[in-house]
């Protein structure tokens with residue numbers, strides 16, 4: 001067991017998969033010589049050469065579109081979009097093409113491609129470096145959407161994503177790249193290197209897509225979270241002393257309904273949290289599913305804590321980000337509801 | 339038919355990387371004054387050569403020579419120098435403020451000051467720029483208050499965009515400066531649309547689109563060119579080729595095209611390439627393109643050849659991907675030093691006056707900074723109310739946002 005940052009874990013997964021399979025190629029803006037603005041592809045060009053890890057023109061449409069063509073030709077592209085906020089030029093390629101290729105050709109052409117992108121806020125990046133567009137992917141049939149919250153999960157899930165026969169959107173919570181984030185922005189940053197959850201196994205193995213992880217066992221309320229909010233939820237449970245069961249969904253689609261429903265049926269209460277804006281967010285789907293499948297076990301209304309329905313602001317970041325205080329209040333309200 | 343040949347992928351690489359010695363002797367720099375100046379109504383097909391050269395006015399001795407010289411009177415040149423010096427000093431102060439933790443982020447113009455400062459001098463009131471984050475000289479030259487700029491950088495209570503945007507993403511309709519988007523290239527086509535509106539209304543205003551070398555790869559750029567070409571929109575389509583897009587050299591975006599300006603040829607656009615570090619050349623070419631637009635002759639594509647002497651932003655360290663000496667080896671020199679030398683050569687300026695002016699401008703900038711900081715910085719003082727976060731999402735706040743604002747406690 002050693003510790004890695006999430007950046008190193010992503011890099012390690014790419015390295016392992018490129019080493020294992022010569023059809024894995026990695027490209028995107030600034031990913032080649034420089035190794036990515038977040039350094040997730042550092043050293044890969046040097047090790048595998050310029051035709052397997054390279055810089056692209058600034059065209060997200062081009063990056064994803066070229067990836068689809070390569071994937072259809074039998075390669076396994078794992079492309080990087082510099083920020084999730086810049087995925088929109090690629091959206092048509094993702095939605096109309098990558099997600100539909102298998103279906104429209106009855107399996108004759110497929111798209112085993114991974115599209116990685118840093119997501120979420122907490123870095124004073126304002127509206128174009130902070131967005132959480134996961135619901136724009138989960139709404140699209142044909143895509144899988146994955147979002148890790150620890151280095152080990154980032155590595156294992158990315159390995160599984162690259163192996164997957166279908167297109168996978170791989171969201172990397174950028175505020176977790178260097179260390180966990182409990183939502184207390186005023187406190188010093190903790191590195192993954194000095195945190196229990198930063199440990200990764202010596203033996204790298206893929207972590208199956210579609211499996212949630214129970215981060216904290218509890219009886220009073222089930223918290224459904226993913227990405228950065230997993231750590232905020234852990235902190236809120238600690239600070240309120242509420243006996244919450246915290247589930248890190250890890251994969252948003254396909255969702256591990258067994259783990260989710262099992263927990264909610266047991267606790268009878270459910271709080272859903274995400275950074276993304278509230279309305280029509282992924283939490284709405286979760287709430288609908290829980291209502292359909294756990295209605296007779298519910299003892300309180302399902303609560304959602306999410307980003308306000310405004311663009312992500314700069315100066316007001318900490319009023320916008322759903323921190324441990326807001327999450328704690330929702331936990332309390334849910335366990336106190338009769 | 340060729341058989342048995344093996345394909346290989348071409349991935350362009352810059353000529354040198356950290357550790358190498360940069361040598362720009364292969365960059366063809368035409369002599370100042372040597373490139374012709376066509377009439378503004380000349381057929382674009384007849385000026386294709388101008389996309390493959392570099393229009394220059396200032397020679398090595400600081401003299402203004404050739405057919406593009408003389409677009410500005412002496413008084414305006416002195417003002418231009420002041421604008422560039424102001425922008426550089428302002429940048430230095432804001433870079434330092436960022437390092438001191440007074441804001442989150444900053445982007446400077448080092449080496450590129452002439453482009454935005456001189457371009458603005460060719461526009462008239464009511465014209466509209468659609469700038470990128472590296473054209474604050476448009477605001478400086480348009481007389482926008484430095485204090486307001488700083489308030490934006492600090493996201494404080496004096497910030498005209500209420501702390502919503504990343505530092506340097508200014509906005510001022512009054513000064514012909516469209517609100518900056520963080521998504522590259524999106525505004526290129528919007529500038530064309532703005533210009534089309536002016537034509538539909540039979541107004542006399544024009545628009546200016548701005549983009550970096552790297553961002554020309556985005557589809558929005560190509561959409562801008564085709565719309566401008568089809569509707570002969572009154573717009574100046576600017577490309578600032580500063581050689582780098584973060585860590586990516588210009589060859590990745592340019593590909594097999596000889597120059598960025600040459601991209602205009604497929605659209606039948608007149609395309610000019612100009613020395614971006616030559617204040618006089620930038621102004622003369624801008625004025626030519628603006629006149630074309632104003633006379634309803636249609637769009638012009640202009641490539642400014644320059645060099646990003648600093649890091650991409652405060653988050654970037656260029657020594658990781660390019661030699662430290664590259665900036666000094668760049669053959670087009672420094673725009674401020676070149677205009678200064680010209681003014682001294684003309685007897686309008688002196689080393690003493692320059693030093694004195696530098697001190698004066700520094701004083702002005704520092705005073706503006708004090709004023710801005712008296713209001714607040716990103717983490718201190720008076721900041722936009724969190725209540726404000728919910729404003730301007732719509733013209734009228736819908737009930738669900740009103741509810742959320744109440745829930746947030748504001």
Ligand SMILES: Cc1ncc(C[n+]2csc(CCOP(=O)(O)OP(=O)(O)O)c2C)c(N)n1
Nearest residue numbers: 086472520521522550551552553582583584
């Ligand atoms: C759509 C989009 N993709 C990527 C980015 C990230 N990004 C910001 S600046 C930049 C480089 C732009 O280079 P260039 O166009 O040459 O402009 P310069 O910074 O050199 O002025 C990149 C990739 C972005 N802001 N928007």
Ligand SMILES: [Mg+2]
Nearest residue numbers: 550551582583
């Ligand atoms: Mg550039």
